[in-house]
Amino acid sequence: MLALGGKKSLELLSIVVPCFNEEATIPIFFKTVERIRGQIQADIEYCFVDDGSKDGTLAILRALRQKSDVVHYISFSRNFGKEAALYAGPRHARGDYVVFMDADLQDPPSLLPDMYKAVSEEGYDSAATRRVTRAGEPPIRSFFARLFYRLMNRISRTELVDGARDYRLMNRKFVNALLELAEYNRFSKGLFGWVGFRTKWFAFENVERVAGETKWSFWKLLLYAVDGIVAFSTVPLIVSTMFGILSCLASFVGILFVVIRKLIIGDPIQGWASTICIILLMGGIQLLCTGILGQYLAKTYLETKKRPVYIIDELKLRGGVDH
């Protein structure tokens, strides 16, 4: 960007922060990022997205905006989920660059200067981060997370990096590509890979939350994983078709066997238990496959309704311009 005097003016970096019940962490987050602000050769604006918090998050954002004119916020009418917040943020942020950061400082701000350099000077379109350790996380959660990534990379053509965070700095080109994917069932970790472009990866050790509690229960994470699989792979459908073909073949062979045996040795009343087992097995496989099919149908159903991804209750953007 060129200013009037021909002197190069600074470009703008928008920091998008999804917040759901984060009253304890937002002030610490803001203070910490402000401290490293001088190390980044850009103007900075904050775009907090209050995802229908029930605590004092919105009051804190209002107060912060009173104090600092680089703070902006969007508040949803209810909790729409982090994915909706990650979609709303960059749609309203004005920056030449956009970075997603969690409010709990699990995304270390100390990486920001290098990430910014990678995208603004080194020719990358995005700077992404991944955790190399999961220390401090419940072991069962780490186990299922690993399993999910291994499975996803087998069954989907979109690459998913194990431990990848949503903490990512992108240039406008990347952000606009992301925003063009206006789907309802959003799975950002997959969308980032899907849009392509050149990405530089930064690794860091896991950091624990500064305050407050995680908003992801095991159940919520499991549903999120199913969302991810359904959004980025149709392999489960193929697997269920295979199940169907295999069980058809098996029952065909079985029928032949029973008929021939009847013709040769007659029909003693035998094999009741094995028949029941086979009926149960077949019933189970059918239900499983119908369930898998149902998942895709349900997602298609939601997608065809074309509901908005989020609804805004309050919007405070720069210079008092509220849309």
Ligand code: UDP
């Ligand atoms: N978050 C959100 N909406 C939700 C759940 C979480 O905006 O429904 C935000 C949350 O405020 C935080 C970020 O997403 O800034 C990551 O959430 P959290 O730290 O609870 O997840 P974890 O780090 O445990 O995976």
Ligand code: MG
């Ligand atoms: Mg967290």
